[in-house]
Amino acid sequence: xxxxxxxxxxxxxxxxxxxxxxxxxxxxxxxxxxxxxxxxxxxxxxxxxxxxxxxxxxxxxxxxxxxxxxxxxxxxxxxxxxxxxxxxxxxxxxxxxxx
Amino acid sequence: xxxxxxxxxxxxxxxxxxxxxxxxxxxxxxxxxxxxxxxxxxxxxxxxxxxxxxxxxxxxxxxxxxxxxxxxxxxxxxxxxxxxxxxxxxxxxxxxxxxxxxxxxxxxxxxxxxxxxxxxxxxxxxxxxxxxxxxxxxxxxxxxxxxxxxxxxxxxxxxxxxxxxxxxxxxxxxxxxxxxxxxxxxxxxxxxxxxxxxxxxxxxxxxxxxxxxxxxxxxxxxxxxxxxxxxxxxxxxxxxxxxxxxxxxxxxxxxxxxxxxxxxxxxxxxxxxxxxxxxxxxxxxxxxxxxxxxxxxxxxxxxxxxxxxxxxxxxxxxxxxxxxxxxxxxxxxxxxxxxxxxxxxxxxxxxxxxxxxxxxxxxxxxxxxxxxxxxxxxxxxxxxxxxxxxxxxxxxxxxxxxxxxxxxxxxxxxxxxxxxxxxxxxxxxxxxxxxxxxxxxxxxxxxxxxxxxxxxxxxxxxxxxxxxxxxxxxxxxxxxxxxxxxxxxxxxxxxxxxxxxxxxxxxx
Numbered sequence: 325x326x327x328x329x330x331x332x333x334x335x336x337x338x339x340x341x342x343x344x345x346x347x348x349x350x351x352x353x354x355x356x357x358x359x360x361x362x363x364x365x366x367x368x369x370x371x372x373x374x375x376x377x378x379x380x381x382x383x384x385x386x387x388x389x390x391x392x393x394x395x396x397x398x399x400x401x402x403x404x405x406x407x408x409x410x411x412x413x414x415x416x417x418x419x420x421x422x423x
Numbered sequence: 424x425x426x427x428x429x430x431x432x433x434x435x436x437x438x439x440x441x442x443x444x445x446x447x448x449x450x451x452x453x454x455x456x457x458x459x460x461x462x463x464x465x466x467x468x469x470x471x472x473x474x475x476x477x478x479x480x481x482x483x484x485x486x487x488x489x490x491x492x493x494x495x496x497x498x499x500x501x502x503x504x505x506x507x508x509x510x511x512x513x514x515x516x517x518x519x520x521x522x523x524x525x526x527x528x529x530x531x532x533x534x535x536x537x538x539x540x541x542x543x544x545x546x547x548x549x550x551x552x553x554x555x556x557x558x559x560x561x562x563x564x565x566x567x568x569x570x571x572x573x574x575x576x577x578x579x580x581x582x583x584x585x586x587x588x589x590x591x592x593x594x595x596x597x598x599x600x601x602x603x604x605x606x607x608x609x610x611x612x613x614x615x616x617x618x619x620x621x622x623x624x625x626x627x628x629x630x631x632x633x634x635x636x637x638x639x640x641x642x643x644x645x646x647x648x649x650x651x652x653x654x655x656x657x658x659x660x661x662x663x664x665x666x667x668x669x670x671x672x673x674x675x676x677x678x679x680x681x682x683x684x685x686x687x688x689x690x691x692x693x694x695x696x697x698x699x700x701x702x703x704x705x706x707x708x709x710x711x712x713x714x715x716x717x718x719x720x721x722x723x724x725x726x727x728x729x730x731x732x733x734x735x736x737x738x739x740x741x742x743x744x745x746x747x748x749x750x751x752x753x754x755x756x757x758x759x760x761x762x763x764x765x766x767x768x769x770x771x772x773x774x775x776x777x778x779x780x781x782x783x784x785x786x787x788x789x790x791x792x793x794x795x796x797x798x799x800x801x802x803x804x805x806x807x808x809x810x811x812x813x814x815x816x817x818x819x820x821x822x823x824x825x826x827x828x829x830x831x832x833x834x835x836x837x838x839x840x841x842x843x844x845x846x847x848x849x850x851x852x853x854x855x856x857x858x859x860x861x862x863x864x865x866x867x868x869x870x871x872x873x874x875x876x877x878x879x880x881x882x883x884x885x886x887x888x889x890x891x892x893x894x895x896x897x898x899x900x901x902x903x904x905x906x907x908x909x910x911x912x913x914x915x916x917x918x919x920x921x922x923x924x925x926x927x928x929x930x931x
Contacts, residue, residue: 327803331803332799335799335802335803335806336799339757339786339798339799339802340764340786341798342786342787347795351795351799354796358796361746361858362746362749362750362817363746364743365817365820366816368740368816368823370816370819370823373819373823375821376822377619377874378618378620378665378873378875378899378900379620379667379899380667381666382662382663383657383662383664383665383666385662393526394526397527398526398767400526401524402766403765403768403769403770403771404771410767412766412781413775413777414776414777414778415777
């Protein structure tokens with residue numbers, strides 16, 4: 325089971341990326357070769373293996389409210405905003421999500 | 424040693440003794456950037472001269488009042504362009520973030536500022552740190568100071584080229600699979616990846632969150648230690664920073680630990696005496712360059728002469744490191760890079776009808792080929808029907824690799840080997856073949872998968888005059904022992920501080 329053109333388009337749709345014609349032509353073979361290589365992992369016995377980590381534990385902070393970034397600083401870097409709202413292209417009445 | 428190629432420690436000593444001031448050092452650094460960055464393309468943005476000199480004069484004033492905030496106060500530094508800075512754009516080498524200016528500074532940038540370092544700009548990198556050559560930068564590749572036809576390595580190649588070319592004594596990079604150590608090896612400088620949890624990633628643009636660490640790059644091991652001491656330690660804004668002791672690494676190198684004072688070589692001998700060093704059998708692979716293998720063998724001979732014991736160790740799962748990494752890292756990247764959607768910041772593609780079409784077009788226009796390839800691979804590995812076969816499998820192999828290292832570290836104190844299988848390759852040599860490019864990370868990415876600290880130091884020059892790096896790995900949070908050994912190797916190998924020929928005449 326390899327990665328063919330249809331599979332590449334399925335995954336690109338999930339990742340919200342339109343592919344150019346050149347990418348659509350090159351990617352199936354490139355990804356297929358990489359996936360074929362990583363399939364080498366199948367030869368490693370891993371039954372019942374559980375994860376561990378170097379750090380003793382993840383320290384948690386107290387659950388207390390704290391100020392976030394100033395709203396104006398965040399709005400200033402948005403591609404489009406009006407008052408305190410981010411502006412995006414039309415959502416409702418457009419095409420239907422199908423993936 | 425000439426002015427531009429002084430170490431940060433030498434600059435700090437000159438500043439403390441009043442032999443120079445920060446304004447002079449920063450001015451010289453800006454001159455060198457102006458003169459050489461056309462050829463190197465190490466920088467993506469450079470500080471305004473007036474502002475940088477004013478920052479330097481501020482450090483000179485507080486020093487004159489006896490209030491220098493750290494030994495490195497007044498020393499210039501460059502920072503990789505995936506580390507958020509209010510004062511400079513932070514592009515990650517990507518069109519999707521061209522011109523993006525973060526509304527906050529990364530934790531490490533705040534630390535640099537508190538320590539009085541003068542930030543001179545941002546360095547080039549493979550887009551979103553995905554690459555081993557800087558050829559994936561949307562803004563054009565950086566060049567290796569030792570041979571301008573060759574890559575500096577990557578992804579922190581701008582940072583290592585800048586330090587090797589004498590533009591600055593210090594730089595920060597980030598290392599997800601070797602992105603500090605491999606370019607340090609290619610450029611003949613020292614580069615450290617700290618233990619996962621040692622340095623806060625607050626403000627580091629995320630690539631592989633279970634792998635990413637920020638690390639120092641410098642022309643000496645002592646400088647690396649000095650910079651680690653500035654940036655390391657717990658930060659409540661990055662929950663993965665560990666609550667463990669943060670030693671003063673640089674002080675330990677300066678006389679602490681070694682018996683008696685004596686010469687550098689004498690102190691080095693003390694550090695290596697009785698040390699158990701492991702050489703992994705699995706590090707001998709097809710594609711390991713003979714000169715690299717020789718350089719590592721000679722370094723181990725020096726260690727034996729100094730009283731270290733070199734043992735064979737086995738890390739059976741290292742052979743699967745690349746496959747494991749390219750599932751774990753791409754899966755995490757596909758999730759982390761979902762945030763680039765044209766809504767909150769960065770590029771928005773115009774002329775689209777509807778929100779979904781805007782997402783798709785923005786990501787088509789904004790991401791380069793390698794980033795798309797990795798997002799697609801990661802999305803594939805996480806997608807329904809494939810998750811267990813790829814992602815869950817890779818996580819399990821990762822755990823076995825971690826155990827391989829834990830077992831080896833019961834027998835040895837450090838693991839030593841090559842940093843990269845070859846010296847720097849030529850621009851364009853590997854761009855058509857992603858998998859071959861991935862193979863250049865074979866020795867570095869096991870440390871990321873196992874969360875270990877690793878350092879690359881210059882070991883030798885090849886017959887054609889290219890740097891070869893030696894990698895040292897240690898137990899989690901044992902940077903102190905690793906740095907002490909690296910310091911000892913450095914003084915015995917004599918390869919550190921070499922100046923690339925085309926930069927030597929202009930070094931004064």
